[in-house]
Amino acid sequence: MTTLHINGEEKTFDAPPDTPLLWVLRDVLGMTGTKFGCGIAQCGACTVHVDGKPVRSCLLPVSAVGDRAVTTIEGIGATDAGARVQKAWLALEVIQCGYCQSGQIMSAAALLASTPHPDDSDINAAMAGNICRCGTYVRIREAIKRAAGEREEAKNG
Amino acid sequence: MAKLDTTRRGVLATGLTGTFLFAFHLPVRAFTEPEEAPDSTQGKFAPNAFIRIDRTGKITLVMPQVEMGQGVYTSIPMIIAEELDADFAQVAFEHAPANEKLYANPMLGVQATGNSNSVRAWWKPLRTAGATAKAMLVEAAAQQWKVDPASCTAANSVVTHTASGRKLAYGQLVDAAAKVAPPKNVTLKDPKDFVLIGRRVKRLDTPNKTDGKVVYGIDAMLPGMKFATIEASPVLGGKVAQVDQAAAMKVPGVEKVIVLDDMVAVVGQHFWAAKKGLEAANVTWNDGANAKVNSAQIWNELRAASRKDGLVAKQRGDAAKALGDGEKVEAAYEMPFLAHATMEPMNCTVQLKPDSCEIWLGTQIMARVQSTAAQLTGLPPEKVIVHNHLLGGGFGRRLEPDMALKAIRVAQHLNGEPVKVVWTREEDLRHDVYRPVYRDVIQASLKDGRIKGWKYKVSGSSVVARWLPPAFTGNHDIDFDTVDSAVDTPYDLPDFRVEVVRCEPPGVTTGFWRGVGPNNNVFAIECFMDELAKKAGKDPVQFRLDHLHGSPRHQAVLKLVAEKSGWGSPLPERVGRGVSVQPSFASYIATVVEAEVDHDGEVRLRRVTCAVDTGIAVNPDTIEAQLQGGLIFGLTAALYGDVPIKHGRVQLSNFNDYRMLRIDQTPPIAVHVVKSAEPPGGIGETGVTAGPPALRNAIFAATGIPLRRMPVDREVLAGRKQA
Amino acid sequence: MREWYLGRSHTMRRILIAIAVVVAVIVAAGLWIVTGPGPLAFAQGEKVALSDYKGADPTGVPASLKTASLVERGAWLAKAADCEVCHTAKGGTPYAGGFAFTLPFGTIYSPNITPDKETGIGNWTDAQFLNAVHKGLDDEGQHLYPAMPYASFTRITDADALAIKAYLFSLPPVHADIPDNTLRFPFNQRWLMGVWNLFFAADERFRPDTAQSPQWNRGAYIAEALAHCGECHTPRNLAFALDNRRKFAGEVNAGWRAYNITNDSATGIGAWSDNQLFDYLSSGHAMGHGTAAGPMGEAVDQSFSRMPPEDIHALVAYLRSIPAETSDLPALAPPAPASPKEGVAIADARGKEIYEGACASCHSWTGISAITPYATLTGARAVNDPGGGNVAQAVIAGVHRSSLDGDVAMPSFGAAYSDAEIAAVANYVTARFGARPSNLTAHDVAALRKAVAQPD
């Protein structure tokens, strides 16, 4: 039995230690918000946070997580950066098919948490690992800037 | 002899009047006759197959088209709600069940989503459905108030008697309205009175896509579910040779190894177990007849075919004679196979019991999944229940039922437990139906800066012949898709001939790929227009304008895009602008790509500008988004898309070798939507068609090298290889 | 006139002296080369014939297999000698040959060593097989090229060699014709190899060193006779022979650089702990020292990972005795900063662009992978190699290795990324995570691809 801290809750389950976190989330715990796109860390669809850092869960063995905190798309709205990203995503209507967007939102939330005022080069560095087959990149860039701006408004206001 | 009209519109229109659709027995209903709603339960007003209103006023709309990102779950509700005068905040959607009778696409004749025609096809029928339902609600209110319905108005889900100011909400009227006879004729709104259509309405499907709540086919979860993954023969027609079942069974979590003729499945407690089990099974294959197929052979066959005379798809004037008049120019363009690579890999969940089959997936073809599943299982179609989902990308890949059939074949070896079959990305890329390779040969003659004769011959596979055979045979063996934008070109070409040669590649199944036939036609034509312009010593935009007198809407978008893109303004060394114009999917689009080519042949996109006249823009925000996304989809293919074949096998594994454009390579994309009162055109595929020729022409402008093959060959641009 | 004559004679003399010096230098250099030490000369104890050695037998299979059948023993020895890697074409049947060695003067294909009578070695006698392994002669007495490491294999005992033969003869025969070699003159003159052998390939079985421990001798046998480490890791001299004066100091072979595995602490493995060496050999990965890729990855997968711990310990003990040689490589760099904006910048922006899209998800911006230590770049010699070649090769071919902890894979990017892009990303990676940036060009990458190219 393994126990993980996911979105502030303890989850206990049984899975071989080399099982990537992605499949524990999706198939064992039924948390299907985190997506499978490639399985080789090339698309970013499976991005989760481990202690606040974005990690591709499709390659991360569940045994390597330890007692670090895992946050998934289901829980990211509870963080300040995550909530702002979700809001900006809807305000600018970023999403098309949406399949990549759990990963995009997780990557963007991690970026904002570590870099409150990302410029284009920060956005590239943080987001280029996330493929969007629908091609929502132009709006992703805008939405990240908007989400970053909102904190400013909140602070100033 | 009947006049041939082989445009997509023509053929589809013919289809509607009965030729090939009859063969399918798929009558398209007149929507003024309300259908009996499949679940018209007590306490609901369900005037037809699309609208349900309950006593709380909640309006549920049944979506006859599927949502794969194109925004149709918002634009279709907008169309209905507009005529229904519904409060959009109370509108929710529901996936339609498989029902060809109720939900066949009026333009396709089948329950399918594709061809960028959801809005086009349903524009009239759904407005009528909405208007009819509203008339019934108004009638119900008028009866209650004992007034003339004409003295009442409706807005925001409320009927108002204008004179007395009395009001009744739709929710209060559902029981009475259910008893009202539907009117035979309703008048639709004048577009100037639209309150929803034309507004940037927020999408209905996106909130759940931000917090992980959305459920795609791959997210289906059922009690007692098993997880499986499959490996099908890497060579078309190959058979399983050896499987190390014992090794697979040793993998923790593996429960079963299913060895079929041409496919092996491993079933386990989760996908990871199944995947590791399948790797351990180390499947080997007897490749069969296609073992030696390779790209070179396919190209040789296609090139040979393209030298034959083709069937005439369309002609006017005397192309042969006109080609003798002036300077003759000829070029051949070659397009590669392409994979769809939907972000959600192929998958399907099936629960097969002796007397029923339930299927969970995301598909563009509900009814076909149902009928082919019925065939495979031997069950009557009504015992096959298909649960559709939001699609994690379709792009034409989900116009095929193969993922469902393979999952059923797995389920046939289980004891009634539900099984979710998820393909690895590798399996997804290697077992696609590929956009066909095409070769386009265009000849034209130029005189005094004008095109005289024009002969366009396209050679390639016919997807329609496989996918909808009656539409092929019923059209004299001419695939309307292959020649779509070739016969429909907007340019003034009085002496004109389009031929088509069908040539099926060995060992490869071809399929519809976002942008379909027009991708190829527009690419060839627009590249050739640039080459002609250069020969004629004309600016590419001006040369096009000179040949667009017959199409003012094209002229307008071309002028607009030239202005917005800064066409003609100076550019740095090795930077070029390229333009393309297209008629496809009943939208009028002109695009300018600005790109830089360095000395290594690497291409950097700098800026994309697009002007679009798509008639009435139902949701301008969606149109802009679809063009931005479509352009990226097309530019990705132009830069990287190729599916090499060797030893009968697709030489792709994952995104490491089927490469995608990423955010850091994406330029700013500006989309200018032209206001129009014309009926809406299609939009979902147009950007895909627009990008590649404009990019290729930008490269031509930057380097002087006229690329004639896709994808862009960086070796050629670096001067290390002949074009 | 006379002055002219004198002057001329003076000049003549100067020329003659110069010629004499040049000749002397050439002869001396030649002598220097041909009198180079053998691979075990550094260990100065007395070497004795195996039959005279008193310690535990350092040859043969590990203890656990001592009682196994001849074929089983041969199977283990064939793995230890890594026969399969070179005698298997890409995607081909094991041992059926056809693997291409691309050399500056042409291409050599490895032969089919399955027991097929027409295209393989099905008709070979024991003596013929021993001749091939020990002397580099084929069944007709023709010289083999030293791509076949007979200069090392000559140390394999007859018994071990014949066990390998027995194993090979137990395999199903595969009829597989091998392409002809395409060597240019004079390299296509096989008899010349006879001359070369005279100087550079002793015909001599393994001789244990009595001053060393039995463990050391076991390590030496595995390293020098079976695993033929020096064939890649020892620099070659002008005559393409191993220069054991700089034993294990590193060399480039077939497009990959084999690094310095002497005990130099800055540029070799002197700073590695025994445990790290043990881990690296047995699993292809050592914490803080990166992951084996390319030919070393294959050596681990196919060979070292299948050896029992006592043999790996023996190898470690042996490696520990190799004299330190410095090489021209910089000391290892520490982790890079966490922010992509900090750290070494290079002029070509493409490298960073490719890295952020295709690489950073696994390798992180610091170089310390958040996913698996196998993907950590920090401390790996390849990224601290200003040549950049191994990084480029790993990008081209990917890293595909099976380890005890499951499969480890980095995808291959060679098909979809251009030479210029691969050069750019290698230059970026060496700049950011290594001690000094590489300076590869598209042209260099094309050459690297060629060096490892295999026929379809």
Ligand code: FES
């Ligand atoms: S699924 Fe993990 S990066 Fe693609």
Ligand code: FES
């Ligand atoms: S929104 Fe469809 S893949 Fe990104």
